[in-house]
Amino acid sequence: MQPRNILFLHNPRRAPFSYGGIERVTLMLAEWFSRRGIGVYVIANAVDMEAIPEHQRSAAVWLPTPQRKMSYSDYCRYAGECCRKWDIDVVICQGGYLRRMEILRRMTDAPIVYCNHSQPFWEIVRSLAGYDRTHRHLTPLYLLSRAYKQWKTRRRVMRRYRSMYRSVDSYVLLCEGYVREFYDAMGAAAEAEGKAVAIYNPAAVPDALPDLSRKQRRLLFVGRLSYSDKRVDRLLQVWSRLQDEFADWSLDIVGDGEERGELERMAAELGLRRVTFCGATSDPSPWYDRASILCQTSSYEGWGMVLIEAQQHGAIPVAFDCSAGVREIVGRCGGVLVDSFDLDAYADALRRLMSSDEERARIVEVINRNRARYGIERSGESWMRLFATLDRRS
Numbered sequence: 001m002q003p004r005n006i007l008f009l010h011n012p013r014r015a016p017f018s019y020g021g022i023e024r025v026t027l028m029l030a031e032w033f034s035r036r037g038i039g040v041y042v043i044a045n046a047v048d049m050e051a052i053p054e055h056q057r058s059a060a061v062w063l064p065t066p067q068r069k070m071s072y073s074d075y076c077r078y079a080g081e082c083c084r085k086w087d088i089d090v091v092i093c094q095g096g097y098l099r100r101m102e103i104l105r106r107m108t109d110a111p112i113v114y115c116n117h118s119q120p121f122w123e124i125v126r127s128l129a130g131y132d133r134t135h136r137h138l139t140p141l142y143l144l145s146r147a148y149k150q151w152k153t154r155r156r157v158m159r160r161y162r163s164m165y166r167s168v169d170s171y172v173l174l175c176e177g178y179v180r181e182f183y184d185a186m187g188a189a190a191e192a193e194g195k196a197v198a199i200y201n202p203a204a205v206p207d208a209l210p211d212l213s214r215k216q217r218r219l220l221f222v223g224r225l226s227y228s229d230k231r232v233d234r235l236l237q238v239w240s241r242l243q244d245e246f247a248d249w250s251l252d253i254v255g256d257g258e259e260r261g262e263l264e265r266m267a268a269e270l271g272l273r274r275v276t277f278c279g280a281t282s283d284p285s286p287w288y289d290r291a292s293i294l295c296q297t298s299s300y301e302g303w304g305m306v307l308i309e310a311q312q313h314g315a316i317p318v319a320f321d322c323s324a325g326v327r328e329i330v331g332r333c334g335g336v337l338v339d340s341f342d343l344d345a346y347a348d349a350l351r352r353l354m355s356s357d358e359e360r361a362r363i364v365e366v367i368n369r370n371r372a373r374y375g376i377e378r379s380g381e382s383w384m385r386l387f388a389t390l391d392r393r394s
Contacts, residue, residue, distance in 0.1 A: 001089065001387055001388060001390060001391065001392075002038075002384075002387065002388075003038055003089035003090045003387055004038065004039060004087065005038070005040075005041065005087055005088050005089050005090075006033060006038055006039070006040050006088065006089065006090050006091075006092060007041045007042075007043065007079070007088040007090070007091045007092070008026050008029075008041070008042045008043065008044075008060075008094055009070070009079055009092070009093045009094060009096070010023070010026065010042065010045070010094050010095075011070055011094070011095055011096035012044070012045030012046075012065045012069070013069065013070075013096075016045075016046040016047065016048040016051075017042075017044040017045070017046060017047040017048060017052075020224075021117070021305040022094050023044075024305070025094070025117070025202060025305075026060075027052065027053075027060075028202050028204065028376050029202065029376075029380065029383065030056065030059040031055065031056050031059040032376050032379075033380070033383075034060070040060040040061070041060060041061045041063055041082065041086050041088065042060045042061070042062055043063045043064075043065050043078070043079060044062065044063075046064075047062050047064070051282045061086070063082055066078055070096040070097055070098055070099075071097050071098070071100065072100070073100045073103055075098075076100045076101065076103040076104040077103055077104075077107070079091070079107075080108055081107070083104075083107060083108035084107065088108065089110055089392070090110055090111055090112075090113060090387060090390060091104070091108070091110050091113065092113045092115060093112065093113065093114045093115065093168070094115050095116065095117050095118075097164070098164070098167070099163075101163075101164070101167040101168075109392045111390040111391065112167070112169055112170075113168060113169065113170045113172060113390075114165075114170070114172065115172045116172065116173050116174070116302075117174065117201070117303065118174075118300075118301075118302030118303075119178065119300050119301060119323045119324070119325060120161075120173065120178050120182045121154075121158075121161070121181075121185060122229075122300050122302065124150065124153050124154050124157055125228075125299060126228040126300070127150075127153045128146070128149070128153070129228040129229075129299055158185070158186075161185075162186065162190075165186065165190060165193075165196075168195065169195070169390055170196075170197060170386060170389075171196045172196075172197055172198075172386070173196055173198055174199070174200060174302055174303045174325050175198050175200065175324055175325055175328045176198045176324075177324025177325070177327065177328060178198065178324050179196045180324075183196065199379060199382045199383060199386065200374050200378065200379050200382070201303045201374070201379065202375060202379035202380070203305060203308040203309060204309075204376070205312060205372055205374075205376075206312055206313075209314075209371075210289070210312070210313050210364075211289070211314075212361070214289050214290065215290065215291070215314065216292065217246075217248050217249040217250070217354070218249065218250050218252055218290055218291045218292060219249065219250070219251045219252070219293050219294075219295050220251075220252050220287055220288070220290075220293065220294050220295065220310070220315060221235055221253045221254065221255070221294075221295050221297075222288075222309075223254075223255045223296075223306055224256075225253075225255050225256055225257030225258070225259040225260045226257045226258060226259055227258075229298055229299055229300055229301070230257075230297070230298050231298055231299050232297065233262075233263060234341065234343060234346070235251075235253075236263065236266055236270060236272060237343055238295075238297070238343055238346050238347045238350065239251050239272060239275065240270045240271075241343075242347060242350060242351065243273055243274065245351070246354050249274070249354055250274035250276070251272075251274065251275045251295075252276050252278055252287055252290075252291065253277050254278045254279070254281060254284055254287050255278075255279075255280055256279055256280040260277065264277060284306075285313065288310055288312075288314075289314075291310070291313075291315040292315060292316065292353075292354075293316050293317075293350065293353055293354070293360075294306065294310035294316065294318070295318055295319075295350070296317060296318070296319040296320070296326070297319075297341075297346065298320065298326075299322060300322055300323055301323050301325055302323070303329070304319070304326055304329055307335070308333075308374050311333055311334060311370075311371065312371060314364050314367070314368075316334070316335055316353060316360060316364065317329070317330050317334075318335060318336045318346070318349055318350060318353070319336075319337060319338065320337075320338050320339075320346070321337045321338065321340050322340045322341075333366075333367060333370040333373055333374075334363050334366040334367035334370060335363065335367070336363075
């Protein structure tokens with residue numbers, strides 16, 4: 001079907017709305033859909049209109065949510081009321097957990113699409129990362145308790161995934177590799193239902209190729225400063241091995257988060273030089289334009305929008321091969337994949353790039369040939385094909 005009106009649901013705990021990659025995806029899709037005459041409505045909390053480009057503000061009707069958690073009954077009831085008021089044809093849930101989905105389904109016959117914007121079952125990896133950080137000694141008791149925590153977390157996470165999968169009409173993942181991982185874990189019965197589909201998150205593709213004359217000898221990190229997923233501490237360790245060898249290079253860390261203080265202390269203890277903690281920004285483009293190399297040292301990544309954004313600006317991504325999403329972006333479109341989580345191999349990969357202007361230019365050529373792969377047109381058309389398979393429930 002060709003929908004007339006679409007409703008996006010956003011996790012209010014990610015407020016403000018302009019915060020990160022999922023929000024940028026909604027803005028790009030909203031603009032693309034609205035140009036095709038489709039009405040777009042967005043339930044979100046604390047929308048920062050000043051941080052949203054003016055041409056995207058008018059692409060949607062903004063509906064502030066009355067609740068701070070998607071799992072509350074009132075949130076699903078409010079979403080159902082919006083469906084009735086605005087005659088919604090498709091509901092797109094951009095992550096979060098609608099624990100009371102049955103309330104929404106009773107209030108609307110519109111098909112519901114759930115989007116998993118991360119690596120499937122990332123919650124298990126995150127839980128164990130935090131546990132390992134506070135239990136550094138590999139004692140028999142620790143190993144036993146870790147195995148129990150892993151089993152308990154996996155059981156809880158799988159229960160939530162199965163509940164959401166049963167409740168929706170389609171379940172969107174970020175690439176075919178994730179669809180395979182998802183079905184391998186969920187089992188044959190889930191695969192027989194065939195609800196899981198792969199749709200890339202779109203990225204803005206500039207009209208012009210990046211101006212490489214503006215490039216400086218800079219490494220760059222862009223993202224949230226958190227431990228369980230981003231692991232910027234690994235990048236600082238790698239830089240400690242390279243800084244003396246490459247005295248004309250520097251490292252910019254763009255982002256903020258709960259780990260910033262700890263990372264700054266670590267940088268001081270390691271005696272790091274030419275490292276700048278730049279803070280958060282709503283527009284990292286100036287940093288991408290100056291950087292020659294984008295560094296990602298995450299334990300897990302869903303789609304890694306910063307990898308694509310760096311490619312569009314001519315910054316070469318170097319990332320651990322930690323997920324099918326990273327493998328898709330870097331492996332297919334240009335960059336360097338490093339075996340997870342080998343810091344020596346990561347340092348060697350950077351060393352080869354930092355030592356050779358010719359090698360960097362060669363990889364940028366590869367990136368430029370593939371720059372349209374994740375553009376909004378391809379993603380938007382994938383969504384339209386998905387809509388054509390959905391029917392309103394009777």
